[in-house]
Amino acid sequence: MSAIPQALGADVRTQACPGGPLLVRGAEQVVALDGSVHDVLRPVVALCRCACSSRAPWCDGAHKMLPPARRPGAEDVR
Amino acid sequence: MQPTPSTGRAPGDLPIARGPLSRHVLDLLSGDPDVDGPLVDLDVSSDDPLADDDLQVALWTLYELHFRGFTGIDPGWEWSPRLLHVRRQLERVLLAHLLNAVAPEVDAAMAASGDLASRFFELCETYPGPSLSSVVGRQADRAQVLDFLAHRSVYQLKEADPHTFVVPRLDAVTKATLVEIQFDEYGAGRPDRVHQHLYARTMAAAGLDDAYAAYVDDVPAQTLALSTVVSMLGLHQRWRGAAVGHLAAVEATSSLPCRLYAAGVRRVGLPDEVATFFDEHVEADAVHEQLAVRDVCGSLVRAHPELERDVLLGAALCLHTEVRFAEMLLAAWADGSTAPTGRAERVPA
Numbered sequence: 066m067s068a069i070p071q072a073l074g075a076d077v078r079t080q081a082c083p084g085g086p087l088l089v090r091g092a093e094q095v096v097a098l099d100g101s102v103h104d105v106l107r108p109v110v111a112l113c114r115c116a117c118s119s120r121a122p123w124c125d126g127a128h129k130m131l132p133p134a135r136r137p138g139a140e141d142v143r
Numbered sequence: 144m145q146p147t148p149s150t151g152r153a154p155g156d157l158p159i160a161r162g163p164l165s166r167h168v169l170d171l172l173s174g175d176p177d178v179d180g181p182l183v184d185l186d187v188s189s190d191d192p193l194a195d196d197d198l199q200v201a202l203w204t205l206y207e208l209h210f211r212g213f214t215g216i217d218p219g220w221e222w223s224p225r226l227l228h229v230r231r232q233l234e235r236v237l238l239a240h241l242l243n244a245v246a247p248e249v250d251a252a253m254a255a256s257g258d259l260a261s262r263f264f265e266l267c268e269t270y271p272g273p274s275l276s277s278v279v280g281r282q283a284d285r286a287q288v289l290d291f292l293a294h295r296s297v298y299q300l301k302e303a304d305p306h307t308f309v310v311p312r313l314d315a316v317t318k319a320t321l322v323e324i325q326f327d328e329y330g331a332g333r334p335d336r337v338h339q340h341l342y343a344r345t346m347a348a349a350g351l352d353d354a355y356a357a358y359v360d361d362v363p364a365q366t367l368a369l370s371t372v373v374s375m376l377g378l379h380q381r382w383r384g385a386a387v388g389h390l391a392a393v394e395a396t397s398s399l400p401c402r403l404y405a406a407g408v409r410r411v412g413l414p415d416e417v418a419t420f421f422d423e424h425v426e427a428d429a430v431h432e433q434l435a436v437r438d439v440c441g442s443l444v445r446a447h448p449e450l451e452r453d454v455l456l457g458a459a460l461c462l463h464t465e466v467r468f469a470e471m472l473l474a475a476w477a478d479g480s481t482a483p484t485g486r487a488e489r490v491p492a
Contacts, residue, residue: 125399
């Protein structure tokens with residue numbers, strides 16, 4: 066399974082969505098796979114785990130275009 | 144920016160009647176709600192309540208009393224037994240039709256294997272109907288994209304409000320997650336990011352009337368139903384499970400279509416600012432769909448297993464009204480109609 070973006074913050078809580086993104090609460094910044102740093106402007110953000118998002122590091126729902134077997138699994142959490 | 148044209152309808156104006164039911168409601172509203180009057184039984188029979196302009200205008204007007212109300216109309220009408228008696232008759236007809244229309248899909252989702260979240264997403268991803276977003280994204284011309292924006296404004300300018308009515312009807316855990324979503328819908332503390340406001344900016348940037356309900360007299364029943372069906376669910380404690388399911392289905396069918404809507408807006412050469420609303424929803428709703436399906440619906444059904452069918456029902460009602468809207472709009476475009484005004488057949492007042 067591909068790498069996922071890193072969430073930075075003092076009290077980061079995560080929740081993996083089977084077949085979908087990683088939900089993150091409490092993050093202040095997110096580091097994308099290309100090293101770029103993004104400020105978090107929402108109370109909860111969804112980080113792409115399928116590497117198909119057109120708005121990486123954020124999820125854009127693109128995992129739904131993948132066949133279910135190729136979507137990210139619930140076990141793939143740091 | 145060019146001046147925004149007006150449809151001639153000011154916010155707070157009553158809609159134009161389109162038949163005896165809406166005429167009856169408007170006639171009542173011109174009077175005094177504190178004067179007792181008879182509870183009138185109306186002929187509310189309708190072959191297809193989702194395509195019935197008169198019924199939908201009457202219901203939209205009745206529900207609007209619970210939202211913004213009307214200029215010069217006594218707000219006391221909101222809880223008038225005479226109006227509630229009318230509303231109940233209309234809702235019964237609409238509900239009977241809707242429950243029948245979506246029963247096969249709801250039954251299948253109840254019977255399918257897997258947890259609620261996987262069955263919920265499956266229902267949303269496989270619901271039968273045309274893809275309006277594909278047409279807007281890839282084929283629609285400029286006039287059709289503008290038409291689409293005008294139709295959607297009837298709901299989008301009150302986006303999130305009907306679902307907010309359900310908040311006090313939920314347990315703490317469900318409530319906490321729902322409000323997390325609604326907080327984002329209402330701009331997360333920044334008034335300029337309120338989604339309703341983002342849509343108004345989309346309308347103005349597209350050169351359309353950005354006023355609340357500006358196009359209500361110009362759109363047909365199927366467009367009004369996008370607002371009335373969710374208002375019915377939100378206003379009835381009895382339908383709290385369906386209201387929550389409706390919200391989750393809105394979120395679960397938003398990210399990918401909004402990417403196509405934004406692409407369509409840019410493809411026909413409309414300003415970038417018109418696409419901002421859709422860009423925002425690609426990202427926001429990728430979060431909201433997970434929260435709404437897994438945490439809001441999930442926690443509700445864990446605490447109240449008897450509401451599982453209502454949650455799936457609410458989702459199916461959202462999907463069904465969207466399909467009816469898409470079919471109406473695509474049929475109008477196939478007939479060569481792209482005017483965001485004057486499509487509805489009016490019955491002279």
